[in-house]
Amino acid sequence: MQVEISGIHIPITEGIDEYIKKKLGKLNKYLHQVSSARIVLKVEKGRYLAEVNVISNGFTIHGNGVASDLYASIDTAIDKVGRQAKRHKEKIQSHRSRDGLKKVVSTSRNLSSDTQPEIVQVIRKIVKPMNADEAAIQLDLEEKIFLVFLNRDTNQVNVIYKRNGGDFGLIEPQL
Structure with a gap:
């Protein structure tokens, strides 16, 4: 999986990079062919915004997270993507x-x-x-x-x- 992490007014540290990749790795149980993921982290007016776009098998799943803590915004965004991926997998399995x-x-x-x-x-x-x-x-x-x-x-x-x-x-x- 190709992961692109960028920050606007936020330096991307090795800890943030590892944390995001670990969280994205959990999506593999729902998405088997994740080709790429793009994460944009921003800070605006004391709030952290995380935007996550995951491309898997020809479709894109998008999730946003806003919180006063950077890691909480990342968790929210990736959790939204995870819920959509789970729902997609269930629908695909039911419709084959x-x-x-x-x-x-x-x-x-x-x-x-x-x-x-x-x-x-x-x-x-x-x-x-x-x-x-x-x-x-x-x-x-x-x-x-x-x-x-x-x-x-x-x-x-x-x-x-x-x-x-x-x-x-x-x-x-x-x-």
Whole structure:
């Protein structure tokens, strides 16, 4: 597992590094193929903020922690990631699905006309084949508002999104 730890206004000591790696090691019982983890530690107005992003088997789990103690904020963030990982493992086992790969490439482009809206980011993504139920589970685990996927049942690209009431909506394009 590749672990990247960075600090904003906080020096990353060897003790902090070892503590984080030990806590992340406990995630292996829920996530078998953790490819990377990125931890950002910040101090703002006397509070410590820890942001943890773990990439495993093609999906990202995110957790935040805020506390007056650095180690408590790390514990909170990694515990949130652990709960999401446990929930994901249970859902995957009950639905017996496999995760695929996704590739995100972002670029910035300038258009010559000032009157038209500008495309500031392009994301290229390998869409993962799954059914609508599996897509709902994946979207529920991610902190995003929509997910593009290849519907196994219709063999078409679909978009599932979160609605305000907590339910999901599904967009099935008709060509």
